[in-house]
Amino acid sequence: MMDSIKKVSRKITGALFGSISKDIGIDLGTANTLVYVRGRGIVINEPSVVAINKRTGQVLAIGTEAKKMVGKTPGHIVASRPLVDGVISDFEVTQQMLRYFIEKVHKESFSFIPRPRVLVGIPCGVTEVEKRAVIDAVIMAGAREAYLIDEPMAAAMERVYP
Amino acid sequence: MIQAGGNMIVDIGGGTSEIAVISLGGVVVARSLRIAGDEMNEDIIRFVRDEFNMLIGERTAENIKIAIGSATPLKATMEMPIRGRDLVTGVPKEIIINDENVREALSRSIRIIVNTIRTIVEETPPELLSDIMQKGIILAGGGSLIRNLDVFIADETEIPVCTIEDPLTAVVRGTGIVLENIEDLREVLVEMEDDRPLL
Numbered sequence: 474m475m476d477s478i479k480k481v482s483r484k485i486t487g488a489l490f491g492s493i494s495k496d497i498g499i500d501l502g503t504a505n506t507l508v509y510v511r512g513r514g515i516v517i518n519e520p521s522v523v524a525i526n527k528r529t530g531q532v533l534a535i536g537t538e539a540k541k542m543v544g545k546t547p548g549h550i551v552a553s554r555p556l557v558d559g560v561i562s563d564f565e566v567t568q569q570m571l572r573y574f575i576e577k578v579h580k581e582s583f584s585f586i587p588r589p590r591v592l593v594g595i596p597c598g599v600t601e602v603e604k605r606a607v608i609d610a611v612i613m614a615g616a617r618e619a620y621l622i623d624e625p626m627a628a629a630m631e632r633v634y635p
Numbered sequence: 636m637i638q639a640g641g642n643m644i645v646d647i648g649g650g651t652s653e654i655a656v657i658s659l660g661g662v663v664v665a666r667s668l669r670i671a672g673d674e675m676n677e678d679i680i681r682f683v684r685d686e687f688n689m690l691i692g693e694r695t696a697e698n699i700k701i702a703i704g705s706a707t708p709l710k711a712t713m714e715m716p717i718r719g720r721d722l723v724t725g726v727p728k729e730i731i732i733n734d735e736n737v738r739e740a741l742s743r744s745i746r747i748i749v750n751t752i753r754t755i756v757e758e759t760p761p762e763l764l765s766d767i768m769q770k771g772i773i774l775a776g777g778g779s780l781i782r783n784l785d786v787f788i789a790d791e792t793e794i795p796v797c798t799i800e801d802p803l804t805a806v807v808r809g810t811g812i813v814l815e816n817i818e819d820l821r822e823v824l825v826e827m828e829d830d831r832p833l834l
Contacts, residue, residue: 496817498810504649504672504777507807511814515804544692558669559651592814594806595825596651597665604827621825623662625644625655627809628775628799633638633657634812634820 497578497589497616499571500624501607503556506536508574517574523566524552535573559596559624560603561610571614579615591616594624637820641763642770645752645788646806647671647778652748656759656767660823664758666751670744672778675700682740684722687730691719703734705782706745707790745784749791756792771795775805 498509501521508517519536526533528549534542542552555566579589591611595604604621611619637660646653649672655665676696683691695717703713714733721728752772756764772794774785780803785796799805813820 496814498807498814500804500807500810502649502806503651505803507804509807509811509814511811514811515807518804544694557650559648559667592810592824594810596653596667597655597662598667601827604825608827621827622810622813622823623653623655623665623825624648624806625646625653625665626657626660626662626823627807627813628646628653628805629642629644629657629773630809630812630823631799631805632770632773633642633660634816635638 495578495586495589496592497575498592498594499574499611500594500627501556501567501571503554503559506570506574508578510578516578519574521556521570522552522554523570524550525566526550532569532573535570560599561606564606564610568610568613571610575611575615588615588617590618590620592620592622594627595621597623597625637823640770641759641766643752643755643759643767643772643794645748645772645774645776645779647748647774647776649673649777652751652776652778654748654751654755656755656763658763658766660820663760663763664755666755668748668751670747671776672697672700675704675741675744675778675781678740678744679737682736683717683719683732686736687732688722689717689719689728689730690722691717695719699732699737700741700781703732704737704741705734705784706738706741706787707783708738709734709782741781745781745787748778749788752788752792756794768794771797774798775802777803 496511500507506521510516520540522539523535524533524539524542539552546552555563561567593607608619641656641658643656652668652671656663676693679696679699683689702715712733714731716729717732718729774796779798785798789796
């Protein structure tokens with residue numbers, strides 16, 4: 474019963490918000506993260522690197538800025554890649570990185586516009602737990618809803634859907 | 636509507652290489668390999684250590700791969716100077732590395748990728764294989780920028796290979812196409828095992 478109510482309400486909000494909220498496509502790669510905004514094209518293309526001050530737990534830099542620090546950091550700063558072999562290895566840091574990218578796109582619009590729906594590419598053959606980790610990270614990073622697509626399917630889209 | 640017919644995609648990314656045969660919006664056979672760009676950088680670091688007794692960093696290795704990396708011999712020799720630490724004396728030194736060195740360093744990883752493509756070809760149903768023979772293997776991802784990789788894969792598999800335009804952004808452009816045409820393309824989304832409804 475609750476489930477069907479949930480489904481109906483999702484459908485209504487989906488129809489209502491779908492046209493005004495910004496839907497986002499993300500290629501959450503081990504090396505680079507790219508973000509596509511519906512109607513605007515690719516807006517972010519940055520390395521998947523986060524630099525963190527271990528003493529304070531503060532995020533110092535994300536993306537291009539953080540990549541410049543790799544291999545050059547003092548002991549208390551760690552510039553790390555939160556994804557390993559295509560799947561999330563450090564959940565907390567991945568979520569912070571996604572939040573940064575999603576907010577970068579979202580804050581450029583008016584504040585009353587609903588939070589975006591997000592579509593993320595994942596490698597084939599990842600486990601249910603790894604899929605769930607991606608969905609949770611995206612939701613906690615500020616997405617309204619999260620959906621997944623197989624990366625090879627996404628890569629082939631231009632050819633199979635002309 | 637999504638076109639009927641098989642397509643084979645080889646997407647060589649940073650952490651994983653994805654090799655998949657898709658048809659009608661679904662994956663038919665697929666493998667995900669943990670050998671991709673990062674592993675190739677490691678290959679170059681190992682090669683330089685063994686051959687030149689020199690330690691280089693990951694970024695240097697990546698720069699080498701991008702600047703002179705290739706899968707089959709090139710028309711003209713390419714070389715570049717690289718700097719690192721001499722493992723014997725412990726002092727910095729500079730050497731010249733050429734495309735043949737890098738090709739040797741990368742050969743193991745490329746061989747594994749090609750062998751996996753062949754395995755997938757063997758597992759592909761024959762009807763789809765005839766589509767793939769006609770349309771060719773689609774090469775995507777940053778790894779596809781390695782010089783002559785398309786030629787090498789085509790030689791080894793006897794299937795034509797075409798690299799997609801701007802291979803680094805192919806996946807995210809694909810998600811864009813799905814978002815713009817979500818009414819049509821709902822079926823390509825991955826379903827979770829719980830009750831989460833589709834977009």
